[in-house]
Amino acid sequence: MHLAALLFASALSVGTLALDNGVMRTPPMGWLAWERFRCDINCENDPKNCISENLFIDMADRLAEDGWRELGYVYVNIDDCWSSMERDAKGRLQADPKRFPGGIHKLARYMHDRGLKLGIYGDMGTHTCGGYPGTTLDKIQIDAQTFADWEVDMFKFDGCYSNATEQEKGYPLMSKALNATGRPIGYSCSWPAYQGGLPPKVNYTLLGQICNLWRNYGDIQDSWDSVLNIVDWFFENQDVLIPAAGPGRYAFLKVF
Template sequence: MGWLAWERFRCNIDCEADPQNCISEKLFFDMADRLAEDGWRELGYKYINIDDCWSAKQRDGAGQLVPDPKRFPRGIKALADYVHSRGLKLGIYGDLGTLTCGGYPGTTVDCVEQDAQTFAQWGVDMLKLDGCYSSEEEQAEGYPKMAKALNATGRPIVYSCSWPAYQGGLPPKVNYTLLAEICNLWRNYGDIEDSWDSVLSIVDWFSAHQDVLQPAAGPGHWNDPDMEKFHVEVFLRPLSQAASALIFFSRRTDMPFRYTTSLAKLNFPDNTVYEVQDVYSGKIISGLKTGDNFTVVINPSGVVMWYLYPMVQPWCLVRQQGPGGGVHPLIL
């Protein structure tokens, strides 16, 4: 997880009139300090991500991307070094096209290898590759090509692809099997805006298409619903070792909502007992049976997240002959 500049700061490049809110090295140095000093890093927020409008309007004489010299006078490498010194990682934005969405130099297919090397030399840890000003054919060639180019640099760089968002987000135009092979995460839908209508439209889209989207995700390759703005709906995600993640999500904006249900109503297996941990509060609920009713209190525009795993039952143990003739229990 991390922090991304786009939703709040967009393409504000007027650093003379608005120095505290423009896209500049100062903004990212400051945000690195906030994540490191205000406790966000320890909660798992590790990435400081630059979005569009960071570069100069032209490539340099060698054809390389360069940051705007007035807004990033020390360069991206110095920024990356500072971010790393705070125990964080730096992400950057590119666009597979003639121009970025904001009108800055894009990464055409013939520049993919060069730009991948540039990002690696700067010490970048993540690349978000947008798709403005490119054709379907260029995207089909360029996104896999960038994956190979990033791997060829020898530097671990998380690769975020916007490719499916430009193809409607769904099969048959979107090949999620291929995406899982080349991308670490991908944008399926439009950008989030600063409104609940925008948040709900994204939630509704992912909910309507979860049967397609959920199987595509897994370790190392994830659906990306864009930035969080923590509204009641329940989302279930099976995890390894028979564990599960549950999210209770309230659409109300006026007052806390008390939601009562049971694991049985959420299609958990019958006659099972669970250990439950509230991910945010740390509260433990031990011995929750599938048929037991429980109540969660969800704040306006808030979320409650649970981590659950089945407690070992006596009938889950069998005895197995050991190498030396001894017998030891085996959990099935």
């Protein structure tokens, strides 16, 4: 299977204080499922392309065996639609048992055994963008601890089905909760994208103190025009974006 999407973080100049969790001191690089595979859960009819542990094991093998790991591409990132539609009896998120029969912890161990890192997705709202269980304010601590227990290395926190007030509370609370677990977990915030990406709605001084990565712009689509639109937006707003970035804090974008 070809590498359909590579995740890059833009390394720019140092400006504000960084999240002090010791990770992502250089731009993180790896593979993210969303652009190519979206929310394909039809494993019965499309087993090679559906969101399942087999897909991420395959990507891990490609990074480890085809030379990508040695170039610095070490993150294998799960995006939306990985979970069951229900939390477990203790209120914890759980992977879909049919598509991830080994569970997320086993998948993380598979990555670590190959010198790779596992990223996972959640959403600061009642539901994820794909309609799966979200992380409301009262679930932040239990979800952060669940990811740590699974030995996850990176967490992408989206913002569907939430409002500006909830996001203002939730994104900093998740940063604190992840740090409180004692496990170094890179924290990727989609917060700026839901606030237009620019000041005054986006406080980049605060953002650099709570997030390792942040998303400024909309989803990439499978077209060259989409890539150009993203590049143009970053170019037009670079004077605002450059001072916010530095070791441990970066804007990120997806390219295919």
